[in-house]
Amino acid sequence: MTTGLAATGGAxxxxxxxxxxxxxxxxxxxxxxxxGPVDRRALRSMVAERQERLTAAGLRPGGSLALRLPPSLAxxxxxxxxxRAGAQVVLLDHRLTPYEVDLALERLxxxxxxxxxxxxxxxxxxxAEVEETVAPHPGRPAATPHAVIQLSSGSTGPSKVIGRTAADLVAEIDRYTRIDGVPLPGERIVVLASMVHxxxxxxxxxYGLHAGVQVRPPERLTGDSVLEAVAAEATPATVLGVPFxxxxxxxxxxxxxxxxxxRMTTGGELVPAATAAAFTGKYRVPLGNMWGMTEVGVIAxxxxxxxxxxxxxxxxxxxxxxxGELxxxxxxxxxxGLADPTRWADGWLHTRDAGAVDPSTGLVTVKGRLxxxxxxxxxxxxxxxxxxTLGGLPGVVAAVVxxxxxxTAYAELAEPATAATVEAGLTERLAAYKRPRRLHVLPAMPRTTTGKLVRDPTVLRRAAREGK
Structure with missing residues (x-):
C-alpha cells in the first residue's frame, strides 16, 4: 500500500x-x-469545515484535541x-460519566x-445526530508523536493510556488489506462496534475509507434493524461487532x-462454540473471529x-x-507515561492472554487471561x-468466573434457568474441585463501554450486592 507517509520526526x-x-x-x-449516503466530496467538505472551527478554537499543528462525541458524522x-490539522486526538467514550470525563481531561x-x-x-x-460544541481547554500541546490517544477498556482494572502514531494506524490498515476474508472495494461493512474503540x-x-468499502451503521442497534441495513443494498455486506x-x-x-x-465478524471476547454453531446454523454464513488489543489493533x-x-x-x-503467555x-x-517491562520490553508486547502457537502451522489459540x-x-x-462450561449451560446469557x-461465578440468566439448575449443570459437567464455591445471579452483567464483560472483582461484588 502506497501511503506517502513520512517519518514524523517526533511530531x-x-x-x-x-x-x-x-x-x-x-x-x-x-x-x-x-x-442517507455521504460521498467523498461531502465528507471532504465536512472535514474542511470542522478543521476551520478547530483552528479558530486555538488548535495548531502539534496541539491536542479531546473528542467525546458518540459515533456520528460529527x-x-x-x-x-x-x-488533518496535525493534532493529537484523544478519544473519550461518550458514555463516560461527567466525573470520569473530568478525571480524563485532568489527566490528559x-x-x-x-x-x-x-x-x-x-x-x-x-x-447519532449531533450538533457538537468546540471549546478551548486549559491544556498543553501533544507531548508525544502519537496521532491518537485511547484509554483501555478497563475490563480488568483501571484504564491505561495508549498512544498510536499515524504510521502505526496506517500499518494496521495495511494489515487489513492483506487479510483473506475482509470486505472488498465496493462492498459494505454494517458496523455495530463503536468507532471510538x-x-x-x-x-x-x-479501513473502509481507505479500501473503498462503504461503512454503514444500522438505524438502530436491534437485530431487525441490523438485517434491514444488510438488505438495504444489493452489494455484499459484512456485519462487524462483538460477541454481544x-x-x-x-x-x-x-x-x-x-x-x-x-459473514459476521466479531472481536473482543472468545465466542463459545455453541454460540458460533447457533449463529451459523441460523444464517448459513461464516462467523469470523478476530483477536486484537487497543495497544496494537488486529493481531490474528x-x-x-x-x-x-x-x-x-x-x-x-x-x-x-x-x-504460557502470548x-x-x-x-x-x-x-x-508508563515504563513497565512486564507489559512491553525488547520489541514484544505482553498480551496477558494465555495461549499456544502451533509450531507446524503457526496458528494461535487464545485460552483466556493469563x-x-x-x-x-x-x-x-x-x-x-x-x-x-458455565456459559454453555442452557439459559446462561453471560458469565464471568x-x-x-x-x-466465584457471576451469571446473567434467562428463564427458565435458575441458580439451582445452573448448579446442577455444573455438578454434572465439572469435577468438584473446579466448581464455583459462590454463584451470584445478576439481573444484568456489568459491561464496559465496548460491550466486554467487566472482570474487575470490585465492580462485580458491588453488582451482586445491588442485585439482591
Whole structure:
C-alpha cells in the first residue's frame, strides 16, 4: 500500500496521511451511510469545515484535541479534521460519566475539547445526530508523536493510556488489506462496534475509507434493524461487532433470506462454540473471529471460521508463546507515561492472554487471561474452562468466573434457568474441585463501554450486592 507517509520526526503527523490514505477517491463515491449516503466530496467538505472551527478554537499543528462525541458524522468529521490539522486526538467514550470525563481531561490535558451539544436521536441509534460544541481547554500541546490517544477498556482494572502514531494506524490498515476474508472495494461493512474503540475505528472506519468499502451503521442497534441495513443494498455486506451483538441477531425470529450477507465478524471476547454453531446454523454464513488489543489493533483472525478456536496471525505481526503467555511483536511501547517491562520490553508486547502457537502451522489459540490459571488444594484449575462450561449451560446469557478468595461465578440468566439448575449443570459437567464455591445471579452483567464483560472483582461484588 502506497501511503506517502513520512517519518514524523517526533511530531504528530500532518495532513498528508489523512488526504492520501483516508480521503482520496472519486467525488461521487459513497463512503458512509448515516441517514442517507455521504460521498467523498461531502465528507471532504465536512472535514474542511470542522478543521476551520478547530483552528479558530486555538488548535495548531502539534496541539491536542479531546473528542467525546458518540459515533456520528460529527465524530468522523472532527476526528479526521483534528488529524488533518496535525493534532493529537484523544478519544473519550461518550458514555463516560461527567466525573470520569473530568478525571480524563485532568489527566490528559487537551487544548481543545469537542463535546456533544444538541443530540437529536435516541439511545438505540447506532449513529447519532449531533450538533457538537468546540471549546478551548486549559491544556498543553501533544507531548508525544502519537496521532491518537485511547484509554483501555478497563475490563480488568483501571484504564491505561495508549498512544498510536499515524504510521502505526496506517500499518494496521495495511494489515487489513492483506487479510483473506475482509470486505472488498465496493462492498459494505454494517458496523455495530463503536468507532471510538479500535475494532470499529480501524476495522470499519479507517479501513473502509481507505479500501473503498462503504461503512454503514444500522438505524438502530436491534437485530431487525441490523438485517434491514444488510438488505438495504444489493452489494455484499459484512456485519462487524462483538460477541454481544450475536445475541441481537439470534433474537430475530425467522430472519429473511439475505443473499447480501457475506459473514459476521466479531472481536473482543472468545465466542463459545455453541454460540458460533447457533449463529451459523441460523444464517448459513461464516462467523469470523478476530483477536486484537487497543495497544496494537488486529493481531490474528479466522474470518472463515475454519480453525476455531485457532487464528492466523495478521500479516506483518509475529506471535510467540513464552511461559504460557502470548506475546506480539511491536517495535515500541504503546503506553504513555508508563515504563513497565512486564507489559512491553525488547520489541514484544505482553498480551496477558494465555495461549499456544502451533509450531507446524503457526496458528494461535487464545485460552483466556493469563491469570485464569489457579491452584485449588494443589490441583490446577483453569477458570477459562469453568467459565466456558458455565456459559454453555442452557439459559446462561453471560458469565464471568474469577478467583476471589475462592472460585466465584457471576451469571446473567434467562428463564427458565435458575441458580439451582445452573448448579446442577455444573455438578454434572465439572469435577468438584473446579466448581464455583459462590454463584451470584445478576439481573444484568456489568459491561464496559465496548460491550466486554467487566472482570474487575470490585465492580462485580458491588453488582451482586445491588442485585439482591
Amino acid at each position: 504528530v503527523a500532518g495532513p498528508e496521511w489523512v488526504d492520501e490514505v483516508l480521503l482520496r477517491g472519486a467525488d461521487g463515491d459513497v463512503c458512509l451511510h448515516a441517514g 465524530y468522523v468529521a472532527n476526528l479526521l479534521a483534528g488529524w 490535558a487537551p487544548q481543545v475539547v469537542v463535546a456533544p451539544g444538541r443530540v437529536r436521536s435516541n439511545p438505540l441509534r447506532a449513529f 479500535v475494532l470499529g475505528l480501524v476495522g470499519a472506519l479507517l 451483538h450475536i445475541g441481537l441477531l439470534a433474537s430475530v425470529v425467522d430472519p429473511p433470506a439475505l443473499p447480501q450477507l457475506k 483472525t479466522d474470518l472463515f471460521g475454519e480453525h476455531r478456536p485457532a487464528l492466523t496471525p495478521a500479516p506483518g505481526l509475529e506471535v510467540v508463546e513464552r511461559g 506475546l506480539v511483536s511491536r517495535p515500541e511501547s504503546p503506553y504513555v 491469570d485464569s490459571q489457579i491452584s485449588v488444594g494443589g490441583l490446577k484449575v483453569d477458570l477459562t474452562e469453568v467459565e466456558a 474469577l478467583h476471589d478468595e475462592v472460585v
